[in-house]
Amino acid sequence: MTPLLLAVCVLSVTAPARAAEPALLKDIRVEARRVVLKLSRPAAFRSKAEAAPPKLMITLSDTDIDGDEKDISMSKGMARWVSSARSEENGVPATRVTVHLDSARDYSPVWSGNDLVLEFKGAPPAAEEPAPDPEAAPAPKAAPAAPTPPAPPKAAAAKRAFWVQLGSFPEEAAAKRLKLEFEHLLDPLEVRKAAVGGKTVHRVAMGPFPDRPSASAALDKAAKQGQKGIITRD
Numbered sequence: 001m002t003p004l005l006l007a008v009c010v011l012s013v014t015a016p017a018r019a020a021e022p023a024l025l026k027d028i029r030v031e032a033r034r035v036v037l038k039l040s041r042p043a044a045f046r047s048k049a050e051a052a053p054p055k056l057m058i059t060l061s062d063t064d065i066d067g068d069e070k071d072i073s074m075s076k077g078m079a080r081w082v083s084s085a086r087s088e089e090n091g092v093p094a095t096r097v098t099v100h101l102d103s104a105r106d107y108s109p110v111w112s113g114n115d116l117v118l119e120f121k122g123a124p125p126a127a128e129e130p131a132p133d134p135e136a137a138p139a140p141k142a143a144p145a146a147p148t149p150p151a152p153p154k155a156a157a158a159k160r161a162f163w164v165q166l167g168s169f170p171e172e173a174a175a176k177r178l179k180l181e182f183e184h185l186l187d188p189l190e191v192r193k194a195a196v197g198g199k200t201v202h203r204v205a206m207g208p209f210p211d212r213p214s215a216s217a218a219l220d221k222a223a224k225q226g227q228k229g230i231i232t233r234d
Contacts, residue, residue: 022043022062022063022064022092022093023039023040023041023042023043023060023062023063023064024039024040024063024064024065024066025037025038025039025060025063025064025065025066025084025095025097026038026039026040026066027066028070028072028082028084028097030072030074030077030079030082031077032076032077032078032124033077033078033119033120033124034117034118034119034120035079035082035099035117035118035120036115036116036117036118037058037060037097037115037116037117037118038114038115039060039063039114039115039116040066040114041114042111042114042116043060043061043062043063044060044061044062045058045059045060045061045109045116046058046059046061047059047109049104049107051104053100054100054101054102054103054104054105055098055099055100055101056098056099056101056107056118057096057097057098057099058096058097058098058099058109058116058118059087059089059094059095059096059097060094060095060096060097060116061089061092061094062092062093062094063093063094063095064086064093064095065084065086065095069083069084069085069086070082070083070084071083071084076125077102077124077125078101078102078105078120078122078124078125079099079100079101079102079120080100080101080102081099081100082097082098082099082100083097083098084096084097084098085098099118101120102125103122103125105120105121105122106120106121106122107119107120107121108121160233160234161207161208161209161210161233161234162207162208162209162210162211162212162214162215162231162232162233163192163205163206163207163208163209163215163231163232163233163234164205164206164207164209164215164218164219164222164229164230164231164232165203165204165205165229165230165231165232166178166182166186166189166204166205166206166222166227166228166229167203167204167229168201168202168203168204169201169202169203169204170199170200170201170202171202172191172202174202175191175202175203175204176191178204179191179204182204182222182225182227185225186206186218186221186222186225186227187206188206188207189204189205189206190204190205191203191204192204192205205232206218206222206229208234212231215231216231219231
């Protein structure tokens with residue numbers, strides 16, 4: 001009789017070997033509702049949230065920081081201050097990321113490729129007014145505008161002005177023809193209406209002049225252009 005041999009098989013599971021190089025935390029991007037940890041490859045992590053003060057701590061195992069430790073401060077949004085620091089666990093490098101929040105919030109960590117995305121829940125914080133700068137000197141008040149000086153009164157029309165009348169016509173068209181003939185030679189020249197014996201006449205005259213000598217000089221000028229005239233007064 002052949003003895004029964006019992007074979008006992010022992011299944012052993014060997015843990016995967018640690019990567020030769022740790023993962024690298026290459027950058028941290030802070031947005032309004034989330035914080036993105038950009039790594040060279042996915043890494044194991046654990047998280048811990050605290051309510052007072054409100055913050056979230058992420059420990060990335062077997063991870064180092066690419067470059068200097070980061071310290072990011074924000075004036076608005078859910079994440080107000082994010083820092084990263086090197087650590088070590090059982091002789092293996094680790095990186096701790098601390099996210100200080102505006103208030104206690106629920107969150108969910110999601111991998112997106114090599115990025116660990118920390119998404120925060122709840123309403124966004126109310127808009128904040130910027131704090132006044134105590135060092136800033138108050139802007140000087142603008143000097144009040146100087147009052148506008150009153151416009152000088154218009155000179156009263158010259159009383160009893162002198163004119164040099166070159167012609168008088170019952171029809172306005174005839175007066176305008178004479179004016180057109182001499183207006184480029186004699187100045188000032190205008191057509192004036194007047195009532196004579198209940199009828200309207202149109203006078204072509206130079207003036208007004210403030211005194212008789214000025215009117216006499218204008219009369220001489222008209223004579224040199226071949227046009228006779230007389231001096232009148234209002």
